[in-house]
Every structure is written in structure tokens, then in C-alpha cells.
Amino acid sequence: MERLTIVKVGGKVVEKPELLQRLLADFSRISGNKLLVHGGGKSATAMAERLGIETKMINGRRITDEAMLEVVIMVYAGLVNKKVVAGLQALNCNAIGLTGADMDLIRAKKRPVVDIDYGFAGDIIDVSTRELESIIDQGVVPVIAPLTHDGNGLMLNTNADTIASELAIALSRKYRVQLIFCFEKKGVLADPEDDHSVIRELDYQKFQEYKETGVITEGMIPKLDNGFSAMRNGVESVVISNPEALGGDLKHGTRLMF
Amino acid sequence: MERLTIVKVGGKVVEKPELLQRLLADFSRISGNKLLVHGGGKSATAMAERLGIETKMINGRRITDEAMLEVVIMVYAGLVNKKVVAGLQALNCNAIGLTGADMDLIRAKKRPVVDIDYGFAGDIIDVSTRELESIIDQGVVPVIAPLTHDGNGLMLNTNADTIASELAIALSRKYRVQLIFCFEKKGVLADPEDDHSVIRELDYQKFQEYKETGVITEGMIPKLDNGFSAMRNGVESVVISNPEALGGDLKHGTRLMF
Numbered sequence: 460m461e462r463l464t465i466v467k468v469g470g471k472v473v474e475k476p477e478l479l480q481r482l483l484a485d486f487s488r489i490s491g492n493k494l495l496v497h498g499g500g501k502s503a504t505a506m507a508e509r510l511g512i513e514t515k516m517i518n519g520r521r522i523t524d525e526a527m528l529e530v531v532i533m534v535y536a537g538l539v540n541k542k543v544v545a546g547l548q549a550l551n552c553n554a555i556g557l558t559g560a561d562m563d564l565i566r567a568k569k570r571p572v573v574d575i576d577y578g579f580a581g582d583i584i585d586v587s588t589r590e591l592e593s594i595i596d597q598g599v600v601p602v603i604a605p606l607t608h609d610g611n612g613l614m615l616n617t618n619a620d621t622i623a624s625e626l627a628i629a630l631s632r633k634y635r636v637q638l639i640f641c642f643e644k645k646g647v648l649a650d651p652e653d654d655h656s657v658i659r660e661l662d663y664q665k666f667q668e669y670k671e672t673g674v675i676t677e678g679m680i681p682k683l684d685n686g687f688s689a690m691r692n693g694v695e696s697v698v699i700s701n702p703e704a705l706g707g708d709l710k711h712g713t714r715l716m717f
Numbered sequence: 718m719e720r721l722t723i724v725k726v727g728g729k730v731v732e733k734p735e736l737l738q739r740l741l742a743d744f745s746r747i748s749g750n751k752l753l754v755h756g757g758g759k760s761a762t763a764m765a766e767r768l769g770i771e772t773k774m775i776n777g778r779r780i781t782d783e784a785m786l787e788v789v790i791m792v793y794a795g796l797v798n799k800k801v802v803a804g805l806q807a808l809n810c811n812a813i814g815l816t817g818a819d820m821d822l823i824r825a826k827k828r829p830v831v832d833i834d835y836g837f838a839g840d841i842i843d844v845s846t847r848e849l850e851s852i853i854d855q856g857v858v859p860v861i862a863p864l865t866h867d868g869n870g871l872m873l874n875t876n877a878d879t880i881a882s883e884l885a886i887a888l889s890r891k892y893r894v895q896l897i898f899c900f901e902k903k904g905v906l907a908d909p910e911d912d913h914s915v916i917r918e919l920d921y922q923k924f925q926e927y928k929e930t931g932v933i934t935e936g937m938i939p940k941l942d943n944g945f946s947a948m949r950n951g952v953e954s955v956v957i958s959n960p961e962a963l964g965g966d967l968k969h970g971t972r973l974m975f
Contacts, residue, residue, distance in 0.1 A: 506791075509768055529796060533764075536814075537795025538787060541864070541872050545818045549870035553848075555820050556794075560803045561813045562857055590811075590855055597848055599820055606799070612807035614799050 463492040463595065463634035467623035469642040470498040472702055473539060479546065482641070485705035487552040492595050492634065495547075495554075496603045496623040499539035503531050506538075519678055523578040523616040531616045535604040543602050554600045559583075559607030560614060562590040565622065567607035567615045581607040581615025583622070586629040595634075624685035624694075631693035638689050639712070640682055640699045646713035647683070647699055649674055662716040663687050686715050721750040721853065721892035725881035727900040728756040730960055731797060737804065740899070743963035745810040750853050750892065753805075753812075754861045754881040757797035761789050764796075777936060781836040781874040789874045793862040801860050812858045817841075817865030818872060820848040823880065825865035825873045839865040839873025841880070844887040853892075882943035882952075889951035896947050897970070898940055898957045904971035905941070905957055907932055920974040921945050944973050 466486055472478050486495060500521065504514045507530045515522040523531060540556040547554035559565030559581075567581030591601060603626065605619035620640065627638040646657035649669075661669075666683055669675040675683065686697040698704065700712025724744055730736050744753060758779065762772045765788045773780040781789060798814040805812035817823030817839075825839025849859060861884065863877035878898065885896040904915035907927075919927075924941055927933040933941065944955040956962065958970025 532799050533791035533795035535795070536799050537791035537793070541790050541794050541816060541818060544816075545866045545872050546870045548818055548821055548866060548868060553821055554818075555815070555848075556818075557813070558799060558802075560799060560806055563806055563811055590813075590852070590857055593851070593855060594848070597851060599848055608803045608806060610806060612804045614803050 460633070460635045461492060462637065463494065463630055464489050464637045464639065465494045465496065465623055465627050465630070466639045466641055466705065467496040467619060468498065468702070469619070470500045470502070471643045472641055473497050473499065473543070474501045478702070479542070482702045482705070483543065483546045483550060485702055487547055487550040489705060494595065494601045494603065494626065495543065496605070496619050496626065497539060497543055498605060498619040499531075499535045502539055503534040506530050506534050517575050517577075520577060520580070520618075521616065522576070523580050525579070528579040528614065528616060532606060532614050535606055540602060540604045547600065547602065552600055553598060554602045555594060556602045556604065558604045558614070559617065559622070563587055564591060565607040565617070565625070566610050567617055568609060569613070569615060579613070579615050581609065581617040583607060583617065583625050586625050588626070588629045588633075592630070592633055618681070620682050620685045624689045627689045627694045628692040631695070636694045638686070638694050638697045639704065640686065640697070641702045641705070642699070643701060645701050645711050647675060647679060651676070657711070658713050660714050660716050683715070690715050690717050718891070718893045719750060720895065721752065721888055722747050722895045722897065723752045723754065723881055723885050723888070724897045724899055724963065725754040725877060726756065726960070727877070728758045728760070729901045730899055731755050731757065731801065732759045736960070737800070740960045740963070741801065741804045741808060743960055745805055745808040747963060752853065752859045752861065752884065753801065754863070754877050754884065755797055755801055756863060756877040757789075757793045760797055761785075761792040764788050764792050775833050775835075778835060778838070778876070779874065780834070781838050783837070786837040786872065786874060790864060790872050793864055798860060798862040805858065805860065810858055811856060812860045813852060814860045814862065816862045816872070817875065817880070821845055821868075822849060823865040823875070823883070824868050825875055826867060827871070827873060837871070837873050839867065839875040841865060841875065841883050844883050846884070846887045846891075850888070850891055876939070878940050878943045882947045885947045885952045886950040889953070894952045896944070896952050896955045897962065898944065898955070899960045899963070900957070901959060903959050903969050905933060905937060909934070915969070916971050918972050918974050941973075948973050948975050
């Protein structure tokens with residue numbers, strides 16, 4: 460089995476031009492098959508503001524009404540995705556930008572309203588990677604925006620961590636997949652105030668303990684849930700780290716243990 | 718050689734929801750390999766207005782300053798492209814949305830300033846269809862937004878008729894290409910006031926005569942220049958028509974003659 464490195468980059472990393480350039484340079488130097496999943500929430504919020512559209516968040520998740528859906532489609536599939544693709548092309552990395560609608564890659568259903576109406580938020584129901592694998596095998600590097608579709612013509616806003624994890628799982632049938640969640644910190648921190656307190660290895664039991672004792676808190680919990688889900692479903696390795704890890708030997712991040 | 722039908726749809730057709738639905742239904746029924754190139758100028762103008770950005774046109778061409786470049790990237794690669802892709806998926810047509818940056822498909826250079834500074838407008842210098850052909854041969858249907866890149870990380874706004882014509886030429890090395898320019902009229906009209914005065918067949922000499930006598934005027938001239946360029950460079954047939962032609966036998970349009 461060939462190796463495939465999947466990198467998910469969060470908003471704070473991808474949306475500052477100087478950090479983005481550094482990230483793309485490091486990412487383009489990863490050897491072998493690779494795939495990038497990006498966010499773009501901050502740019503979407505900024506564009507919404509310019510259009511006079513209010514951004515509503517509940518539990519760190521965006522409420523995607525019809526006006527906001529237009530904004531995230533424009534910003535994620537347009538602005539951010541094409542900036543990344545053109546930037547990688549300039550580094551001789553033959554990228555292709557995709558959403559979940561392209562080649563019917565990721566189908567989702569509109570999240571049912573229970574207590575909260577998240578609007579046009581999509582929960583993934585199917586990942587079809589046949590055509591994507593053929594693209595990867597030609598040496599092309601997919602760059603995935605956090606959007607899916609419902610199969611009936613509707614685009615849906617979908618969490619980028621979840622997309623990265625679900626793609627990693629689906630592609631692990633064909634590749635030895637290494638999944639790296641890149642964000643602005645060096646890894647999962649034992650002390651949020653101390654950037655040097657990176658937890659080197661984290662197993663599921665310790666994750667549960669850290670949740671109970673409040674060491675690992677809100678934003679990190681869904682990311683780790685996605686990471687452990689990937690580990691349980693065939694992904695070879697999952698690392699949480701800042702982008703510096705891409706250039707080197709990943710010694711700076713938190714490695715999830717089965 | 719297998720056949721490939723390339724359809725270019727203009728702004729007026731793709732931007733009204735009810736016309737778009739009809740177009741996508743007709744397009745999805747075309748048998749064999751197919752590819753769609755779309756515009757989106759009206760949506761870009763509307764979005765620019767919402768953002769307080771003034772739209773400047775000279776000779777029917779958009780002046781693309783930095784603010785307008787962001788708008789066309791968002792609208793063409795985001796809003797319009799993903800609406801078309803998700804709409805085709807809903808019709809069981811396995812579409813993939815692309816710009817010229819994706820897979821390094823179309824490189825352009827920023828148009829040099831002679832009398833007019835068109836800003837970030839791209840003139841095509843290279844079309845590389847190797848990976849695109851592999852996608853088409855898998856039965857996937859490319860949907861191309863009118864954007865190119867310069868190879869140095871910059872996206873450029875590029876005329877959709879020219880993209881359709883250049884793609885048709887490049888792909889005619891591998892396929893028998895039929896190129897259809899769809900717009901709101903039934904074809905090239907001998908009398909602009911009479912929708913029934915469609916010129917059935919048009920050769921280059923008659924085109925020159927019609928230009929001199931003012932029968933064929935401004936907007937149609939670059940479209941026909943692109944069409945005749947395609948005919949001279951290996952494209953099997955070029956038709957100018959309204960979308961009704963897609964559903965039937967093309968008897969309603971204007972066919973270019975070599």
C-alpha cells in the first residue's frame with residue numbers, strides 16, 4: 460500500500476498571508492501522495508460582515524442560514540480554495556480544488572433540528588473516493604473546501620475536521636493514511652497557558668480523563684473525537700500539531716495512540 | 718476518436734434559476750463525453766454592488782482591479798460553479814468544477830497595458846489537458862469557471878468564450894469536438910430585431926461581409942472570432958444557438974462553415 464498524507468489546516472493558519480505561504484511551502488515538500496483540507500471560517504465571517512450579514516455561532520459552530528450559505532460557498536470554494544490551489548501551483552505542486560459536490564465526493568444530509576437549528580449544515584452520510592483515488596494516483600494533489608452536497612442540488616456547510624477524518628477513513632482502504640490536524644498550537648497542551656506543555660502521546664482513556672478534569676476543553680474535543688474515530692477505522696496515524704511539523708519529523712505534535 | 722461536446726453558456730442563461738434548471742436538464746441528457754464552460758458576469762456585477770465595488774466595463778470587457786478580482790473568484794469559482802455542479806449531480810451527471818488553476822489546466826499572462834488597463838485579466842498562453850482527459854475518460858463531466866492562473870500564484874479573470882474555444886482546440890487532439898456557444902438568441906441573426914432571422918450557415922468570408930455591413934455587431938464578433946479559430950484548429954463543428962439546441966438536433970442554431 461502506498462502512503463497518503465492528509466493535512467487539515469485550520470482558519471488561523473490558512474488565512475494570514477505570511478502563515479499561508481509558509482504552510483504551502485512546507486506542505487508542498489511532503490513526499491508522496493498528499494491531500495489538503497482547509498477551513499476558512501474567519502474569512503467567511505469577515506465577508507459576511509462586509510455584506511451586512513450577521514454571523515451567529517452556537518457551541519463554536521456556525522449557524523448557516525441561506526444568506527450565510529452563499530457566503531461560505533463563495534469564500535470556501537472560491538476565495539480560500541483558489542488562493543491555496545494557485546499558491547501550490549506556483550510551488551510546482553499540481554493541486555486541484557474540490558468540494559464534496561465535485562465528483563459526488565461527499566454527500567451529506569441537512570442536520571436535523573433538535574434543540575438548535577444549524578441551518579444548512581451538513582452531516583456526512585457517504586464518501587465516494589473512486590475518482591479521487593484516480594486523481595491522486597496521477598500525482599495530482601486534492602485541496603478540499605469544507606462543503607458537501609445533499610444529492611438534490613443543495614450545497615451544505617460541513618466541519619473541515621470531520622471532512623478530513625472521513626476522507627482519511629475512506630482512503631485508508633487503498634492507502635496507508637497519515638492524518639495531520641494543523642492548528643496554531645504545537646499540539647494538545649496539558650496546560651493551555653504553557654505552549655511547551657505538549658502531550659506527546661494521547662490514548663483514548665487518557666483523553667477521557669483529560670476531558671473530565673478539564674485539561675482538554677471545548678474546541679479540541681471534536682477534533683480529538685474525529686482523530687480517534689479515524690484511528691479506530693483504519694487510519695495509520697493521527698497527529699495534532701502546528702504547521703512546523705510538516706517540514707520535519709513530526710516530533711513537535713501530539714500523536715494519538717490506539 | 719470519441720466525441721466530446723463542449724457547451725459554453727453565457728451569463729443570461731446560467732444566472733436565472735428557471736433557465737439554469739432547464740439548461741442543466743438539457744445538458745445532462747447529451748450523450749457521450751461532455752464539458753460545460755460557464756460565465757457569471759451578471760452575478761459578479763450584482764455581488765460587487767452589494768460590496769460597494771463599482772463595475773467598470775470597456776468594450777464589453779470587465780476592468781478587474783484587485784477588489785473585483787476577489788469578487789469574480791468568489792462568484793465564478795464559488796457561487797456559480799458550485800450551483801451548476803450540485804445541480805448536475807442532482808441530475809445524476811457526475812460533474813467536477815474546475816478553474817484554469819486546477820491541475821494547471823490553463824495558464825495565462827496578465828494582459829499588458831496598451832491603451833486600456835484591464836487589470837487582472839488573463840490572456841491564455843498554455844492549455845494542459847492530460848489530467849482533464851483522464852477525468853473525462855472516467856465519465857466525469859468538467860464544469861469550467863472563467864478563471865485562469867499565471868503560474869506564480871495569481872488568479873486571472875478570463876473570457877469564457879475564449880476558454881471554451883481554447884479548450885476545444887486542445888481537446889481536439891484526442892476527441893472529435895463539437896463546440897456549442899449557448900446564449901439567449903436562437904443563433905446569429907441577419908436582423909437583430911427579428912428572432913426568426915437566424916443565419917443557418919456562416920463561413921468566414923460571409924462573416925467578414927456581415928461585419929462590414931454592420932449585420933453582425935459588437936458582442937457577437939469576439940464569439941465568432943473564437944468560433945472560427947476553433948474551426949481552423951481541429952474542432953469538428955461549432956454552433957451558436959440558444960439552449961434549446963442541446964435537447965434536440967441543433968437545427969435551430971448557426972453552424973460555422975470551414
